[in-house]
Amino acid sequence: MPFAPAQRLTTRGAKQMLAAAIAKAEEFGIPVTVAIVDAGGHLLVLERMDGGRFHTVHSSTTKAVCAASNKRPTTTQGAQAQNLDTLHALGLALAAGPERWTAMEGGFPVVVGGECLGGIGVSGGDWDQDESIARAAVAAVGAGFKIG
Numbered sequence: 001m002p003f004a005p006a007q008r009l010t011t012r013g014a015k016q017m018l019a020a021a022i023a024k025a026e027e028f029g030i031p032v033t034v035a036i037v038d039a040g041g042h043l044l045v046l047e048r049m050d051g052g053r054f055h056t057v058h059s060s061t062t063k064a065v066c067a068a069s070n071k072r073p074t075t076t077q078g079a080q081a082q083n084l085d086t087l088h089a090l091g092l093a094l095a096a097g098p099e100r101w102t103a104m105e106g107g108f109p110v111v112v113g114g115e116c117l118g119g120i121g122v123s124g125g126d127w128d129q130d131e132s133i134a135r136a137a138v139a140a141v142g143a144g145f146k147i148g
Contacts, residue, residue: 009036009110009118013141014044017110017120020140024133025049025125032124032133035060036110039117041068041100049124056123062099063107063121063130069100071116071147073131074107106130108138108145116147 014036021034031051036044041064048057066074078084078092089103105127110118120137122130138145 007112007115007117009038009044011044014118016141017137018045018047021120021122021133021137022047022049024136025122025129028125028129028133030125030129032122032130033057033060034133034137035064035121036137037061037064037068037119037121039068041065041119044118052124058099059102059104060106060121060123062102063104063123064119065099065121066101066119067107067109067121067145068116068119071109071111073109073145074102074105074121076103106134108134109147110138110141111144111147112142114147117143 017036018034025032031049033048033052033056035046038044063074076084076089093101106123107121109116120134122133
């Protein structure tokens with residue numbers, strides 16, 4: 001069969017995730033930037049909270065794209081979940097493109113029915129806060145962040 005049915009993350013769903021992420025960031029009392037992309041890494045929504053640092057726009061977007069591409073949370077591990085030292089992590093970012101891959105935590109895929117429909121990236125807190133905010137956003141739409 002040359003075609004298969006597919007789901008997609010809607011703008012409405014992305015905005016619902018964004019609202020949950022902002023609410024969680026406000027609980028922490030920190031200004032973050034939240035980027036949400038579709039399965040192809042194309043930006044759906046982006047918000048930098050008042051007081052958020054401007055560099056977080058790029059880092060949150062990169063986290064979202066990387067999570068959607070790798071179909072797993074962003075970490076210091078490579079595409080096959082192998083441990084990377086700093087040199088290899090930087091090399092992978094340069095090879096993939098610094099706007100496409102990062103070893104910084106805070107990016108999660110949006111997984112529904114075993115299919116990755118997009119990604120979210122959060123930047124502005126420490127890595128635990130960024131992860132917690134991203135997890136809350138994914139949960140807000142009833143999605144997961146693991147394939148299988």
